[in-house]
Amino acid sequence: MAPPAETRLxxxxxxxxxxxxxxxxxxxxxxxTVDNGAITYDELESAADLPAxxxxxxxxxxxxxxxREDQGVFGYAxxxxxxxxxxxxxxxxxxxxxxxxxxxxxxxxxxxxxRDAYIGVRSCDLHAIASLDSALRDIPDPDPGYAARRAxxxxxxxxxxxxxxxxxxxxxxxxxxxxxxxxxALTEVLEDGRHYFLVEPGxxxxxxxxxxxxxxxxxxxxVAAGERAVELAVAGQGRTLDTTDLKGLLYRNYEHPRWDDxxxxxxxxxxxxxxxxxxxxxxxxxxTDLTGxxxxxxxxxxxxxxxxxxxxxxxxxxxxxxxxYRQWMTHKLATWGDxxxxxxxxGCGRCITWCPVAIDITxxxxxxxxxxxxxxxxxxxxxx
Amino acid sequence: xxxxxALLAEVPTFAGMTTPQLEFIAGCATNVRAADGERLxxxxxxxxxxYAIRHGSVALELHLPARESVTIDTLHDGDLVGWSWLxxxxxxxxxxxxxxxxxxxxxxxxCLRGKCDADHELGYELMSRFSRVIISRLQAxxxxxxxxxxxxxxx
Amino acid sequence: MVPERFRVADRRQETADTWTLExxxxxxxxxxxxxxxxFTMLYAFGAGEVPISISGDPAVPERLVHTVRAVGAASGAIxxxxxxxxxxxxxxxxxxWPLGDADxxxxxxxxxxxGLAPLRPVLYEILGxxxxxxxxxxxxxxxxxDQLLYSQEIEEWRERGLDVEVTVDIAPVxxxxxxxxxxxxxxxxxxxxxxAVAFVCGPEPMIRFSAEALIARGVRADRVHVSMERNMKCxxxxxxxxxxxxxxxxxxxxxxTFERMRAAFGLRDV
Numbered sequence: 001m002a003p004p005a006e007t008r009l010x011x012x013x014x015x016x017x018x019x020x021x022x023x024x025x026x027x028x029x030x031x032x033t034v035d036n037g038a039i040t041y042d043e044l045e046s047a048a049d050l051p052a053x054x055x056x057x058x059x060x061x062x063x064x065x066x067x068r069e070d071q072g073v074f075g076y077a078x079x080x081x082x083x084x085x086x087x088x089x090x091x092x093x094x095x096x097x098x099x100x101x102x103x104x105x106x107x108x109x110x111x112x113x114x115r116d117a118y119i120g121v122r123s124c125d126l127h128a129i130a131s132l133d134s135a136l137r138d139i140p141d142p143d144p145g146y147a148a149r150r151a152x153x154x155x156x157x158x159x160x161x162x163x164x165x166x167x168x169x170x171x172x173x174x175x176x177x178x179x180x181x182x183x184x185a186l187t188e189v190l191e192d193g194r195h196y197f198l199v200e201p202g203x204x205x206x207x208x209x210x211x212x213x214x215x216x217x218x219x220x221x222x223v224a225a226g227e228r229a230v231e232l233a234v235a236g237q238g239r240t241l242d243t244t245d246l247k248g249l250l251y252r253n254y255e256h257p258r259w260d261d262x263x264x265x266x267x268x269x270x271x272x273x274x275x276x277x278x279x280x281x282x283x284x285x286x287x288t289d290l291t292g293x294x295x296x297x298x299x300x301x302x303x304x305x306x307x308x309x310x311x312x313x314x315x316x317x318x319x320x321x322x323x324x325y326r327q328w329m330t331h332k333l334a335t336w337g338d339x340x341x342x343x344x345x346x347g348c349g350r351c352i353t354w355c356p357v358a359i360d361i362t363x364x365x366x367x368x369x370x371x372x373x374x375x376x377x378x379x380x381x382x383x384x
Numbered sequence: 385x386x387x388x389x390a391l392l393a394e395v396p397t398f399a400g401m402t403t404p405q406l407e408f409i410a411g412c413a414t415n416v417r418a419a420d421g422e423r424l425x426x427x428x429x430x431x432x433x434x435y436a437i438r439h440g441s442v443a444l445e446l447h448l449p450a451r452e453s454v455t456i457d458t459l460h461d462g463d464l465v466g467w468s469w470l471x472x473x474x475x476x477x478x479x480x481x482x483x484x485x486x487x488x489x490x491x492x493x494x495c496l497r498g499k500c501d502a503d504h505e506l507g508y509e510l511m512s513r514f515s516r517v518i519i520s521r522l523q524a525x526x527x528x529x530x531x532x533x534x535x536x537x538x539x
Numbered sequence: 540m541v542p543e544r545f546r547v548a549d550r551r552q553e554t555a556d557t558w559t560l561e562x563x564x565x566x567x568x569x570x571x572x573x574x575x576x577x578f579t580m581l582y583a584f585g586a587g588e589v590p591i592s593i594s595g596d597p598a599v600p601e602r603l604v605h606t607v608r609a610v611g612a613a614s615g616a617i618x619x620x621x622x623x624x625x626x627x628x629x630x631x632x633x634x635x636w637p638l639g640d641a642d643x644x645x646x647x648x649x650x651x652x653x654g655l656a657p658l659r660p661v662l663y664e665i666l667g668x669x670x671x672x673x674x675x676x677x678x679x680x681x682x683x684x685d686q687l688l689y690s691q692e693i694e695e696w697r698e699r700g701l702d703v704e705v706t707v708d709i710a711p712v713x714x715x716x717x718x719x720x721x722x723x724x725x726x727x728x729x730x731x732x733x734x735a736v737a738f739v740c741g742p743e744p745m746i747r748f749s750a751e752a753l754i755a756r757g758v759r760a761d762r763v764h765v766s767m768e769r770n771m772k773c774x775x776x777x778x779x780x781x782x783x784x785x786x787x788x789x790x791x792x793x794x795x796t797f798e799r800m801r802a803a804f805g806l807r808d809v
Contacts, residue, residue, distance in 0.1 A: 094540060094541070095540075095541050097584060099584055099585075102546075102623050102624050102625055103544060103546070103565070103624075103625030104544070104584045104625055104627075106541055106542060106544070106627070108540075108541045135777060136777050139775075139776055139777065139790075140775075140776070140790065141775035141776065141777075141790075143540075143775075143777055144540070254806055254809070280777065280779065281778060281779030281780070282772070282773070282777070282778045282779070283772050283778065283780070284588070284772050284773070284778070286582075286585065286586065286587045286588065286613075287585075288584075288585035292585060295584055295585040297588075299773075299778075302772075302778070302779070302780075304779065309770065309780060310769065310770050310780070311770050312768060312769060312770055313610050313611075314610075317769065317770075317808060317809070318808050318809075319808065320808060322808075323807075323808035323809070326808075327782075327809070331782070335782070335784055335785035337785075338784075338785035339785050339787075376802070377802070378784060378802050378803075378806055378809070379784045379785055379802055379803070380799065380802065
C-alpha cells in the first residue's frame with residue numbers, strides 16, 4: 001500500500017527537534033517519565049526525560065517497571081496517571097469570597113487557557129479525552145475551565161506497539177492505532193538495527209510543526225514496518241471484552257448475583273476511579289479562614305465509591321459496596337452510552353492493574369454475560 | 385325510597401354480590417343517622433354492630449392517658465367502620481365520632497355472624513371482601529408507620 | 540458557576556424546622572425568572588450550598604422565594620438568615636412542571652410534606668389562569684397538622700376556587716381535615732382519569748405509592764410527573780453526584796414522567 005502523502009520519517013536522534021519545535025511555540029511539554037517506580041505524566045524539558053529503554057509489566061493488581069533490551073522510547077502501556085490530571089485537575093479553586101458587613105463579595109477564579117503539548121498520547125487516552133469533552137465541554141453548561149484548558153492543547157499521539165498486560169482497546173474499538181483527535185501521530189519502529197518514527201500530521205497546526213522537522217517522506221517498506229509495530233500491540237492485548245449489546249446486558253441484570261460476588265472483594269477504595277481516564281466526578285468544598293471573613297470554594301476529584309457520594313438527608317442512596325460497584329460498572333459500560341453515545345470504558349486496563357484486589361471489569365462483564373438473567377431493562381426500552 | 389338491598393349494593397365492599405345474597409344480609413341492616421360530633425361507639429364498649437358510611441365521615445379516636453387524644457383515622461363515603469364484631473372479645477378498640485352529619489347503615493354483628501354460619505358460601509364471600517378492605521387499611525397504616533415526612537434515613 | 544448575591548427581604552417560620560425566605564437580587568437587574576419545578580443552589584457564606592426548589596410565584600420575579608428545611612450546616616445557616624443578610628444563588632436549574640400538557644385537562648397536584656413547596660408555583664399559575672384547566676385539585680398530606688406548610692394560604696386558595704383535600708398521618712381530636720395517607724385521597728378524589736395530568740412531589744415512598752394509586756385509577760404513566768431528589772454539588776451535570784441511572788437529576792430532572800422513573804422505583808440502591 002502506498003504511504004499516505006503526508007507520512008514523514010523522523011530518525012530517533014531527531015526526536016528532540018519535535019519537542020524543541022513545540023517549546024519554541026511556547027508550549028509546556030507534558031509526557032511520560034519515570035517517577036517513583038512508575039511511568040507517569042509530568043513536565044518534560046527534552047526527549048531525555050522520556051522513559052527510553054523502560055517497559056512495564058502489568059497484571060491484575062500488579063505494576064512493575066523493567067528495563068528493556070532495546071532503547072524503545074515508548075515501549076510500555078499506560079501508567080497510573082492519565083491526561084485528566086491536566087484537563088480536569090484534582091483540585092481547583094472556583095472562587096474566593098470576602099465578608100463585608102451583612103454581605104460578601106465574590107471573586108471568581110479566571111479560566112486560564114493552557115498552552116500544553118501532550119507527548120505520547122495513546123489511542124485509548126485520545127478516546128478518553130473525547131469522552132471528557134462530551135461530559136464537561138459539549139454540554140448545555142460547559143465548564144469554562146475545562147473548555148479553556150482543552151482549547152490550548154496540542155496532542156502528539158503515539159500508536160502503541162507494546163500493549164500492556166491488562167489492555168483491551170481492541171475490544172473497545174479504541175486502538176491501538178490513533179485515528180483522530182490528534183495534531184501529530186507518531187509510530188515508533190525498531191527493526192533491523194534501525195530506530196525511527198513515522199510522523200503523520202492530523203491537523204493544520206500539526207502539519208505546520210512537521211514541516212519544520214528534519215524529516216523526509218517515508219518509504220512504503222518503512223510504513224509497512226510501522227504497521228507491523230502496531231500489529232504487535234493488537235496481538236499483545238491482555239484482555240478482551242465482548243461489547244455485543246453490552247448496555248442491554250447490564251440493563252437486564254441489575255439484580256445479578258455477580259454483584260454480590262464482586263461486593264465481597266471490592267474494598268471501595270476508589271483506586272479505579274482515580275486512575276480511570278474518563279472518570280470525571282467531583283465534589284466541592286466550602287471553607288472559611290479562622291476569622292470567618294474569607295471563604296473559598298474548591299472543586300476536587302470525588303469517587304462514586306465513597307459512602308457520602310449519594311447522601312441525601314439522613315443516609316446514602318447507595319449505602320452498600322454492592323450498590324456502589326454496580327453504579328461504577330454500569331455507568332462505565334451502560335448508562336454512559338445513554339448519556340454520551342459511547343462507552344465510558346476505553347480499554348486502557350488501568351482499573352485492573354491498580355485494583356488492590358485485582359477486580360477485573362472484563363471478567364465481571366463476562367461472568368454476567370455467561371448467566372444473563374434476562375430480566376426487563378432497568379431503564380426503559382432503549383434507555384430513553 | 386330504596387330497599388335495603390339496593391342501598392347495600394351501593395356500598396363498594398358489597399359491589400357485585402347477588403341480589404339474593406344482599407337480601408339475605410339486609411335482614412341484619414338498618415339505616416341510621418348521626419349528628420355532627422356524636423359519638424357512635426366508645427373504646428372498650430361491646431362491639432355488637434358495625435357500620436357502612438353512606439354519606440359523611442367518621443373519625444376514629446384514641447384516648448391516651450396524660451396526653452392529647454388523637455384521631456387515628458378518618459373514614460368516608462362507602463367505607464366500613466368496625467371489625468371488632470368479627471371475633472372475640474367483641475370490644476371496640478377506638479372511639480368513633482361523626483364528622484358533620486353522617487348517614488350510615490348499621491349491621492347487627494351477631495345477626496351477620498349467624499348468617500355466615502348458616503350459609504358458608506355467603507360467609508366466604510363476605511370474609512374475602514372484608515379481608516381486602518382490612519389489607520388496604522393495613523398497608524395505609526404501615527405507610528404512616530414509616531414516617532416518610534420525617535428527617536431520617538431515606539427509604 | 541459563581542453565586543449571585545441576593546438579600547433576604549422577608550423571613551417567616553412555617554413549621555418547627557422550616558422557614559420561607561423571600562430574596563431580592565443585589566446584582567441581577569429585572570428580577571429572577573424561573574419556571575415552576577426549577578431549583579437554585581442556595582449559598583450561606585462559609586457554610587455551604589444546597590439545592591432548594593423555588594416556591595414563589597413566577598409572575599413576581601422581583602422576589603425569589605424558597606421554603607427551606609433546616610437539616611444540616613448549610614440549610615441551617617440559610618434558615619437563620621435574618622432580613623438584610625446576604626445569600627448566594629446559582630440558577631435556576633432543571634426541568635419544570637409541564638403545565639402546558641395540562642391545558643384543558645384535569646390537573647391533579649399531589650404533595651407530601653415539604654413537597655408542597657416545589658408545587659406552590661404551579662398553584663399560583665393555576666390561580667392566575669384557572670380557566671386553563673377543567674378540574675384543578677390539590678391533594679396534600681403531612682405527618683401532623685403543625686407540620687403542614689402554608690396552612691393559612693391553603694384556605695385562601697380554597698376560597699379562590701382551588702379544590703383542596705388535606706390529610707395527616709395522625710392528629711389531635713378535633714382536627715377538621717382527614718387522617719390517612721395521600722394514596723387514599725387519590726382513590727377518593729373527583730377527577731377524570733382519562734383526561735388527568737398529575738404533578739407529584741414529596742418523600743420518595745410517598746411519590747411511589749401516590750403514582751401507583753394514580754395509575755390504578757387509569758391516569759397515563761406519561762401524564763404523571765414526579766420531582767426527584769439526589770445529592771447535588773455542581774447542579775449543571777458534570778459532578779456526577781445526582782445521577783439516577785443515565786439521568787442527571789439536576790439537568791434531565793428534577794421533574795420526570797413517572798413512566799421514565801417507573802423502573803427506577805422498582806430497583807433498590809440505584
